[in-house]
Amino acid sequence: MTEWLGLPALAANHGGQIDSLIGWIHIFMLVLFVGWISFFTYTLIRFRRSRNPVADYAGVKSHRSTYMEIGVAVVEAVLLFGFAIPIWAARVDNVPPPSQAVMVQVTGEQFAWNIHYAGPDGKFGRTDIKLLDLQSNPLGLDREDPAAKDDVTTVNQLYLPVNKPVVVRLRSKDVIHSFGVPEFRVKQDAVPGLTIPIWFVPNTTTAEMRAKKNNPEFVYEIACAQLCGLGHARMRGFVTVQTAEEFQKWLEEQIKDQSAVDPFR
Numbered sequence: 046m047t048e049w050l051g052l053p054a055l056a057a058n059h060g061g062q063i064d065s066l067i068g069w070i071h072i073f074m075l076v077l078f079v080g081w082i083s084f085f086t087y088t089l090i091r092f093r094r095s096r097n098p099v100a101d102y103a104g105v106k107s108h109r110s111t112y113m114e115i116g117v118a119v120v121e122a123v124l125l126f127g128f129a130i131p132i133w134a135a136r137v138d139n140v141p142p143p144s145q146a147v148m149v150q151v152t153g154e155q156f157a158w159n160i161h162y163a164g165p166d167g168k169f170g171r172t173d174i175k176l177l178d179l180q181s182n183p184l185g186l187d188r189e190d191p192a193a194k195d196d197v198t199t200v201n202q203l204y205l206p207v208n209k210p211v212v213v214r215l216r217s218k219d220v221i222h223s224f225g226v227p228e229f230r231v232k233q234d235a236v237p238g239l240t241i242p243i244w245f246v247p248n249t250t251t252a253e254m255r256a257k258k259n260n261p262e263f264v265y266e267i268a269c270a271q272l273c274g275l276g277h278a279r280m281r282g283f284v285t286v287q288t289a290e291e292f293q294k295w296l297e298e299q300i301k302d303q304s305a306v307d308p309f310r
């Protein structure tokens with residue numbers, strides 16, 4: 046029902062709810078707009094100077110405008126308590142446990158997205174600011190930590206399996222960034238000093254979306270949605286949604302590759 050809004054294609058399970066909320070807000074705002082403009086026009090004509098040459102100190106006696114204002118407040122309360130708060134609560138609560146989700150740590154920096162997978166052990170390796178090297182180890186991952194042995198890190202390349210919950214633990218190394226993927230209807234600020242979980246279930250692989258859009262070059266993009274400095278415009282990451290098998294294969298290759306080039310192992 047929300048095609049008329051011209052939103053980007055939808056590729057996550059919860060997105061329909063967000064879209065219908067956006068749709069309803071537009072409908073209510075249209076009603077408010079027409080209502081207020083009619084009221085304004087009415088008062089301009091009704092209280093025009095030629096009809097009211099002298100100010101009337103008694104004023105309007107009818108309570109109609111009061112009822113209308115109460116009506117507007119009720120509609121706004123319905124939007125807030127009936128739609129916005131429940132949908133937001135569902136998004137920020139009930140984050141799926143690590144056993145049922147793909148856990149990815151995404152760390153924003155000026156001007157890139159560092160992606161970090163925990164690997165098969167489900168544990169993120171220790172990171173240390175002393176090990177941080179912008180070229181070879183942008184996250185300061187301690188490869189000597191046993192939990193880090195199977196960890197996979199990439200820059201700007203987020204791979205995800207389709208139809209499985211994804212929990213992104215969002216962090217930032219420097220300033221406030223914002224992780225936004227329009228097709229997943231996800232947008233969250235990355236705040237230095239905080240780890241903020243966001244979750245969604247991608248339901249359309251990149252290949253399926255390419256076929257659907259009839260565009261063989263289509264890619265999901267992570268757009269930084271907070272002006273974060275001079276290079277903000279080039280702070281884009283890419284999301285590749287694959288089948289479970291393809292993703293598993295990719296992850297295994299990465300684990301192999303990263304252990305091969307790593308001087309610590």
Ligand SMILES: [Cu+2]
Nearest residue numbers: 222269273280
């Ligand atoms: Cu940014």
